[in-house]
Amino acid sequence: MFTRILIANRGEIALRIIRAARELGIETVCVYSQADADAPWLEFADRTICIGPGPAAESYLRIDRIISAAEIANVDAIHPGYGFLAENSHFAGVCRDCHIEFIGPSPEAMATLGDKLSCRAMARATGTPIFPGSKEAIEDIEEAVTLAAEIGYPVIVKATAGGGGRGMRVARNEVTLRTAVGAASHEAQAAFGNGAVYVEKFLENARHVEIQVLGDKHGQAVHLFDRDCSTQRRHQKLLEEAPAPGVDPRKRDAVAKSAVEMIRRAGYAGAATVEFLMDREQNFYMLEVNTRVQVEHPVTEMITGIDIVKTMIRIAAGEPLQIKQRDIAVSGHAIECRINAEDPDRGFIPQPGLVTDFVTPGGPGVRLDTHVRSGYRIPTDYDSLIAKLIVHGRDRDEAIARMRGALDEFRIGPIKTTIGLHRRLMDQRPFIDAEYDIHYLERMLSNESAGEAPVPA
Numbered sequence: 001m002f003t004r005i006l007i008a009n010r011g012e013i014a015l016r017i018i019r020a021a022r023e024l025g026i027e028t029v030c031v032y033s034q035a036d037a038d039a040p041w042l043e044f045a046d047r048t049i050c051i052g053p054g055p056a057a058e059s060y061l062r063i064d065r066i067i068s069a070a071e072i073a074n075v076d077a078i079h080p081g082y083g084f085l086a087e088n089s090h091f092a093g094v095c096r097d098c099h100i101e102f103i104g105p106s107p108e109a110m111a112t113l114g115d116k117l118s119c120r121a122m123a124r125a126t127g128t129p130i131f132p133g134s135k136e137a138i139e140d141i142e143e144a145v146t147l148a149a150e151i152g153y154p155v156i157v158k159a160t161a162g163g164g165g166r167g168m169r170v171a172r173n174e175v176t177l178r179t180a181v182g183a184a185s186h187e188a189q190a191a192f193g194n195g196a197v198y199v200e201k202f203l204e205n206a207r208h209v210e211i212q213v214l215g216d217k218h219g220q221a222v223h224l225f226d227r228d229c230s231t232q233r234r235h236q237k238l239l240e241e242a243p244a245p246g247v248d249p250r251k252r253d254a255v256a257k258s259a260v261e262m263i264r265r266a267g268y269a270g271a272a273t274v275e276f277l278m279d280r281e282q283n284f285y286m287l288e289v290n291t292r293v294q295v296e297h298p299v300t301e302m303i304t305g306i307d308i309v310k311t312m313i314r315i316a317a318g319e320p321l322q323i324k325q326r327d328i329a330v331s332g333h334a335i336e337c338r339i340n341a342e343d344p345d346r347g348f349i350p351q352p353g354l355v356t357d358f359v360t361p362g363g364p365g366v367r368l369d370t371h372v373r374s375g376y377r378i379p380t381d382y383d384s385l386i387a388k389l390i391v392h393g394r395d396r397d398e399a400i401a402r403m404r405g406a407l408d409e410f411r412i413g414p415i416k417t418t419i420g421l422h423r424r425l426m427d428q429r430p431f432i433d434a435e436y437d438i439h440y441l442e443r444m445l446s447n448e449s450a451g452e453a454p455v456p457a
């Protein structure tokens with residue numbers, strides 16, 4: 001096992017990794033930016049090293065500075081968390097060249113699954129269901145037009161290097177497709193330095209269901225069942241739950257099995273999430289693979305009792321997976337609400353600033369992953385996620401009731417947050433009945449701003 005690891009991240013996930021390392025008897029080194037100099041989680045690290053100014057491009061994204069810190073502190077491994085460098089295969093490669101273990105997949109496995117086209121090829125080879133669409137990047141517009149006619153409109157043009165919802169355009173007919181290809185390619189070139197795009201079928205009113213997978217360095221892989229992350233705004237997840245409500249276990253098991261096979265075939269070691277869209281008939285279509293720990297990993301931990309972050313560290317240290325698929329079972333239901341420092345009444349604009357009022361919820365089945373405390377000043381430089389409130393109940397109804405109570409107890413001020421929004425969501429009939437899709441939250445928000453009374457629960 002490692003003696004010391006470096007955490008190349010900040011906020012709640014840095015604290016989450018510190019906690020996992022501490023339980024494993026591993027020392028932690030946190031790198032931080034000047035904007036995070038007084039940050040609470042740094043108190044719990046064994047050592048801290050400043051790597052530059054607030055903007056991430058000058059600190060948390062600076063591979064040279066992170067590697068220097070790792071050399072100075074003499075660490076065995078680096079945990080990248082999520083975001084920043086977590087899915088950067090170049091960074092994973094630099095770590096390897098420097099004989100520092102990257103707590104995640106090899107650069108090769110990351111590159112194969114991170115590129116949407118090679119990931120689709122891997123899915124095809126392992127029977128993982130995908131949308132009908134391109135096998136190769138689009139060479140010219142006529143090719144896209146022919147393919148779209150074959151699979152039928154609507155279609156979506158996507159960047160092979162895509163991420164964060166950029167480089168995507170929906171086309172409902174040939175005229176819009178002709179402009180969509182150029183626009184998506186242009187945007188992808190600017191965002192990723194790679195303008196390659198492809199076309200696939202576009203599914204309306206889908207649900208987002210994903211499978212958590214773990215693979216080790218000895219060719220073993222297991223899945224930890226599914227999560228539903230359909231509650232989104234502008235493709236950003238706001239609430240996640242596990243297991244995905246109402247999914248036929250046979251369909252779920254078949255898809256999960258194929259996801260495991262894909263991870264194994266890619267020689268993948270670490271935690272991965274295979275994301276799918278699911279239609280009304282519960283057909284699954286793979287979207288992409290995330291080659292890192294996810295923000296929403298706690299809901300899976302709550303229903304399986306498996307510590308995903310600790311397992312990632314063990315896998316990176318070369319330990320074989322201790323758990324067999326037959327021993328992994330779902331217990332109860334878990335929900336996570338992302339508490340963002342944003343003002344939902346004013347277009348979700350970020351709310352940096354001083355937190356003076358911070359009263360946290362508690363009680364049975366309530367978990368709070370946060371780096372915030374009273375007196376903490378939220379910096380302007382980073383993502384607005386300030387807390388993840390997770391509840392676990394015997395079943396979904398109990399989890400919802402528990403979440404209502406926890407949200408009522410949770411007080412953060414004077415800054416605005418998404419707590420009230422989540423609280424209203426808990427009373428919406430479609431949410432209670434799990435009759436939602438990826439547009440549901442946006443529909444609820446536009447009904448609210450139109451002054452329509454909510455559907456009473």
Ligand code: ADP
Pocket residue numbers: 131156162163164165166168200201202203204206208235275277287288438
């Ligand atoms: P990114 O890597 O940029 O996040 P994804 O492939 O994960 O891109 O897609 C992001 C979101 O775009 C999905 O959650 C979904 O809302 C929408 N989307 C992507 N592909 C499709 C599709 N084929 N049909 C319908 N919606 C899609």
